Amino acid sequence: MSTDAAATGPRRTDRPLDEAGVVTAVRRAAERGATVRPTGTGAGAPGPLVRTDDVQLDASALTGVAEIVHDTVRVRGGETVADLCTALAADGRALAVVPDAPRATIAGATGLGMYGGAPGEGSLSDQVLAVRLVDGGGRVREVIGPDLDAARCGLGALGVITAVVLRTVPLRRLRVHEEAMPVAEVLGAGRLTRHAWTECDVAVHTGQAILRWADPESDEDVPPEPAGWGHAVSRLASSWWSSRSSWPPPQRWAPGTAGPPHEVLPDPQPWDPDLAEWAVPREGLGTVLRELGAAVAARGHELRPVRVRTGRAETGFLHPASGRDTAYLRIRTRGPAEEPVRRLACAVLEDAGGRPCWTTRHEWGPDELAVAYPGWAAFAEVRDRFDPDRRFTDPHLATVLGP
Incomplete structure (x- = not known):
């Protein structure tokens, strides 16, 4: 199936119904000298990596x-x-x-x-x-x-x-918890790494944090607390945060909530074109947060709460956690007025050995990425074999990976 696209979007959209349809779409594009970018939906996909002005391949029918x-x-x-x-x-x-x-x-x-x-x-x-x-x-x-x-x-x-x-x-069902505390306590006690799942929102200019964590329920766990109890704890955390930060406390779920991981853990947010996210070496997280706080304070800025998560080292050549245990820092800004603080924060994270995450905004090109990723050359070799004619490379991807 195919439809014509508006002039501001893809020139053509193919919607194959099976793998054979994908093969046909790619070969047809090759015959026409066109490029192809796959996406999961026909519209609304986040970020420039899944946009094109040539052939968009909508794979949303390839389900199951x-x-x-x-x-x-x-x-x-x-x-x-x-x-x-x-x-x-x-x-x-x-x-x-x-x-x-x-x-x-x-x-x-x-x-x-x-x-x-x-x-x-x-x-x-x-x-x-x-x-x-x-x-x-x-x-x-x-x-x-x-x-x-x-x-x-x-x-x-x-x-x-x-x-x-x-x-x-x-x-396994997970029970989630939330507690407000100084970020020094979060880092000093290893709270970010000793649970099955953790995240932390940090006000870097004050050193205050809201820590959230989840662990599997056991047979000895007490039944879930009444909803009013959970919301009372959340209100206490919010009050503690608000007394130390001019930003409103980040909202999640009521502490004590329990359920399957896919129901209680995700924090789905609309894609934000101003969002920046960087992966830094996990052992340097405390230093990075202090430097962020000092940098924005020295210039009279205040940074919105920074979302922090961690993960182990990976083997994927282009994964931001390639070769090292990693802390991910999510930086939120709003519009041109906060562009200076976004650039400042990204400069601090870059200097700390950070790598930009692929789903968010960054200005890096092949020269910077080749230095940051030890597997860069190995990926390029596989790319040359799998796609020598650059069928899947549009102008934006070329600015990231090179021609």
């Missing part, structure tokens, strides 16, 4: 769970994270990592390196055991072995992902 076997699942690339989690839960299984984008497709979530705040795990890309894709010549490839580390977080530059095999874990 093909097979759940023991501790793995084979799922089609267009299946959403939310639908996969629901299917796994019915079988008593779960994803080891649940990202904040339940409507993202599995191909998109893995291909862009989305993570989920599990300090003992990597991102969703790190759970990938095999990838099936259609390469730039319209050939179907089953990617395993050494090339898999290129396909784990491939940015859509290697081909159109039609299926992914992921590791799964037993489904």
Whole structure:
């Protein structure tokens, strides 16, 4: 199926119904000398990596769970994270990592390196055991072995992902908690790494934080507290935060909430074009937060609360956590008025050895990225084999990866 696109969007949109349709769409684009960018939906996809003014390949029909076997699942690339989690839960299984984008497709979530705040795990890309894709010549490839580390977080530059095999874990209910405290206490006590899931919102100019964590329920756990208790604790945390910061306290769920990971952990937010997110070495997190606070204070700025999560080192060549245990820092600003503080914060994170996350705004190109990623040359070699004619490279991706 295909439709014409408006002049401001893709020139053409192909919506294949199966893998054979993907092969046809890619070969047709090759015959016409066109480029192709895959996306999970026909509109509203976040970020320039999934936009094009040539051929957009909408893979939203490539859905469904093909097979759940023991501790793995084979799922089609267009299946959403939310639908996969629901299917796994019915079988008593779960994803080891649940990202904040339940409507993202599995191909998109893995291909862009989305993570989920599990300090003992990597991102969703790190759970990938095999990838099936259609390469730039319209050939179907089953990617395993050494090339898999290129396909784990491939940015859509290697081909159109039609299926992914992921590791799964037993489904367990998680109980979530929230507590306000100084960030020094969070870091000094190792609170960010000793739970199954953690996140922290930090007011860097005051050193105050709201820590959230979750652990599996056990048979000894007391029943959930009444809703009023949870909201009372949340109000106390909000009051404590507000007395120390001019920004309103970040809102999540009532402490004591419990449920399956995919129901209680994600914090889905509309895509924000001003959002910046950087991955820094985990051991330097305390220093980075102090330097952020000092930098904005010295220039009379105040930075909105910084969201902090952690994850383990990964093997994916282009994953922001490649080769090192990582802390992810999410910087939110609003419009041109806060552009100076965004640039300042990003400069501090860059100086700290940070790498920009692929789903958010950054200004890096191949020269900076080649220095930051030890697997850069290895990825380029796989890209040359999978897509020598750059069928999947549009002008924006060329500014990131090079021609």
